[in-house]
Amino acid sequence: MIIVTKIIRLSKIKEILRSIDPLKLIEEGFVAYSQGKVVVPPVGEMIFEEPPGDCHIKYGYIKQGDYYVVKIAQGFYENPQKGLPSINGLNILFSQKTGEVLCVLLDEGHLTNVRTAAAGAVVAKYMSPQKVNRIGILGYGIQGKMQLEYLKTIITCRDAIVWGRKETGLVKYQQDMIDSGFNIETTLDQEDITSTCNLIVTCTPSKVPLIKAEQVRKGTHITAIGSDTPEKQELDPEILRIANHVIVDSIPQAAFRGECFHAMKNGKITKDDMVELGTMISSKTLQRQTDDEITVADLTGVAVQDIQISKAVYEGIL
Amino acid sequence: MIIVTKIIRLSKIKEILRSIDPLKLIEEGFVAYSQGKVVVPPVGEMIFEEPPGDCHIKYGYIKQGDYYVVKIAQGFYENPQKGLPSINGLNILFSQKTGEVLCVLLDEGHLTNVRTAAAGAVVAKYMSPQKVNRIGILGYGIQGKMQLEYLKTIITCRDAIVWGRKETGLVKYQQDMIDSGFNIETTLDQEDITSTCNLIVTCTPSKVPLIKAEQVRKGTHITAIGSDTPEKQELDPEILRIANHVIVDSIPQAAFRGECFHAMKNGKITKDDMVELGTMISSKTLQRQTDDEITVADLTGVAVQDIQISKAVYEGIL
Numbered sequence: 311m312i313i314v315t316k317i318i319r320l321s322k323i324k325e326i327l328r329s330i331d332p333l334k335l336i337e338e339g340f341v342a343y344s345q346g347k348v349v350v351p352p353v354g355e356m357i358f359e360e361p362p363g364d365c366h367i368k369y370g371y372i373k374q375g376d377y378y379v380v381k382i383a384q385g386f387y388e389n390p391q392k393g394l395p396s397i398n399g400l401n402i403l404f405s406q407k408t409g410e411v412l413c414v415l416l417d418e419g420h421l422t423n424v425r426t427a428a429a430g431a432v433v434a435k436y437m438s439p440q441k442v443n444r445i446g447i448l449g450y451g452i453q454g455k456m457q458l459e460y461l462k463t464i465i466t467c468r469d470a471i472v473w474g475r476k477e478t479g480l481v482k483y484q485q486d487m488i489d490s491g492f493n494i495e496t497t498l499d500q501e502d503i504t505s506t507c508n509l510i511v512t513c514t515p516s517k518v519p520l521i522k523a524e525q526v527r528k529g530t531h532i533t534a535i536g537s538d539t540p541e542k543q544e545l546d547p548e549i550l551r552i553a554n555h556v557i558v559d560s561i562p563q564a565a566f567r568g569e570c571f572h573a574m575k576n577g578k579i580t581k582d583d584m585v586e587l588g589t590m591i592s593s594k595t596l597q598r599q600t601d602d603e604i605t606v607a608d609l610t611g612v613a614v615q616d617i618q619i620s621k622a623v624y625e626g627i628l
Numbered sequence: 629m630i631i632v633t634k635i636i637r638l639s640k641i642k643e644i645l646r647s648i649d650p651l652k653l654i655e656e657g658f659v660a661y662s663q664g665k666v667v668v669p670p671v672g673e674m675i676f677e678e679p680p681g682d683c684h685i686k687y688g689y690i691k692q693g694d695y696y697v698v699k700i701a702q703g704f705y706e707n708p709q710k711g712l713p714s715i716n717g718l719n720i721l722f723s724q725k726t727g728e729v730l731c732v733l734l735d736e737g738h739l740t741n742v743r744t745a746a747a748g749a750v751v752a753k754y755m756s757p758q759k760v761n762r763i764g765i766l767g768y769g770i771q772g773k774m775q776l777e778y779l780k781t782i783i784t785c786r787d788a789i790v791w792g793r794k795e796t797g798l799v800k801y802q803q804d805m806i807d808s809g810f811n812i813e814t815t816l817d818q819e820d821i822t823s824t825c826n827l828i829v830t831c832t833p834s835k836v837p838l839i840k841a842e843q844v845r846k847g848t849h850i851t852a853i854g855s856d857t858p859e860k861q862e863l864d865p866e867i868l869r870i871a872n873h874v875i876v877d878s879i880p881q882a883a884f885r886g887e888c889f890h891a892m893k894n895g896k897i898t899k900d901d902m903v904e905l906g907t908m909i910s911s912k913t914l915q916r917q918t919d920d921e922i923t924v925a926d927l928t929g930v931a932v933q934d935i936q937i938s939k940a941v942y943e944g945i946l
Contacts, residue, residue: 356689358696371674380683398729409707411716418729
């Protein structure tokens with residue numbers, strides 16, 4: 311029987327997501343990935359100049375699975391001036407048995423946001439200090455909000471402080487998060503984050519380091535979300551050298567993108583210093599050992615996340 | 629204003645195609661490509677083993693254009709046993725100004741067939757002998773039919789002969805093409821093609837050469853359509869060495885896929901022996917000069933074709 315491709319738009323996707331546990335999906339996905347059960351070819355990329363924008367194509371499949379997925383995500387950073395969101399995208403789910411186009415998920419980038427926030431929470435589950443005093447967020451964009459929201463099921467601490475470049479953005483963040491259940495302060499000075507938080511998540515499109523190595527106190531965990539290209543960078547590469555554990559979602563990708571790319575280029579770490587998230591989940595000795603350790607996770611986003619979240623949404627409508 | 633993504637399914641696409649001239653679009657696209665006006669990153673690829681299948685992602689944009697396109701095409705070669713077509717796919721058209729997903733063309737691979745057949749016709753327009761005695765087609769699949777159909781507007785000859793491995797396939801080809809306006813013979817022996825045709829189009833998924841160099845007579849033009857991977861091959865590499873002109877749709881792609889890849893690997897030709905289709909269209913001296921020349925075109929398919937055909941269909945519904 312020939313399958314008629316299903317089209318699922320954002321409102322329906324959000325409805326289906328309510329009955330899905332993305333953390334479990336993402337955790338299982340990364341374990342499978344690090345066990346070599348997932349095929350993830352190199353990321354496809356287009357860079358636009360006028361206006362500035364980028365498009366990334368992530369695709370892959372779990373071996374012997376039912377599906378393969380192609381995810382297209384784009385960022386056009388002048389869009390807000392036109393009243394449009396910066397981030398957009400879609401996921402396409404295919405049958406691994408017949409190549410049929412099972413489903414087009416017109417998620418407008420939302421599923422990428424969800425799977426990214428879920429990966430941050432999975433990292434925190436294994437790497438954050440036992441007692442989190444305060445959560446520090448760098449960046450007041452959508453990911454800055456979602457990372458905090460997704461930490462709620464993992465971390466009991468309800469104190470947070472958010473850093474951003476503009477006061478207006480910080481005010482809006484506080485307003486948007488008024489019902490989040492967190493007590494949220496804001497700051498224009500990164501030092502307020504590093505001096506008071508032992509769980510920090512960076513979610514900016516910065517191209518220069520925002521946190522210096524000398525600012526990082528013992529016992530701090532940092533998850534770096536923002537950098538997913540060779541150009542973007544949020545952390546002083548020295549931080550990765552002094553860290554007791556450096557977790558990455560994908561070692562092959564980390565060699566070319568994100569914080570580890572910069573740290574390797576600067577001779578601060580080598581591939582041998584990195585442990586993959588999926589490997590760490592499966593091995594207690596690779597997780598945080600004491601509350602004194604400095605730990606860093608560098609996430610650039612892997613297609614296995616897109617596979618996991620797309621198939622769950624698709625199966626949610628069947 | 630936020631754009632609602634348009635979904636266009638195959639029946640509507642076929643309707644819109646009736647008012648489109650794909651040859652003109654493809655010709656203009658290749659000229660722009662060879663002038664360096666088109667950005668075409670390397671093809672994305674996934675290969676499946678159980679059941680055997682492949683998925684190719686072609687994407688790109690014309691600089692300073694309105695759109696970018698991602699085309700996903702897949703082949704699952706055991707599908708016919710399940711009553712499904714081997715070939716499937718879709719095209720997605722985005723705004724180059726905002727990244728918005730303008731349109732999902734659920735063409736089931738048809739637009740790839742159309743743009744491929746159109747490229748074959750464009751090649752014939754410039755490279756076929758002035759007087760075509762008979763058209764030879766290798767392969768009785770969908771492309772074997774469409775190449776012949778699209779040649780109709782370019783070539784006045786209405787005699788054709790089709791080669792394939794199985795009598796049943798040949799009988800079906802003749803039946804399907806009964807209203808094509810061509811007088812079609814069939815054969816199980818390639819020699820019947822090379823000895824009677826001076827315009828030959830190869831459209832098979834073969835992995836071994838089907839035509840030997842010594843079979844190719846003076847004055848013959850061959851367009852090789854079938855090979856679009858490093859594994860597939862339809863022509864004896866020696867044919868490319870003895871050819872007076874070797875045309876390719878994309879020199880960077882021809883170095884890694886198709887007939888030229890094999891000919892280069894075997895030391896028969898170098899990159900300097902190839903001329904791009906878009907360059908040849910713009911220069912009379914690079915086209916066929918006499919009716920004695922042997923000429924070969926090796927087409928592996930370039931994203932600029934997908935851009936051109938997708939934007940025309942999208943604009944056709946506006």
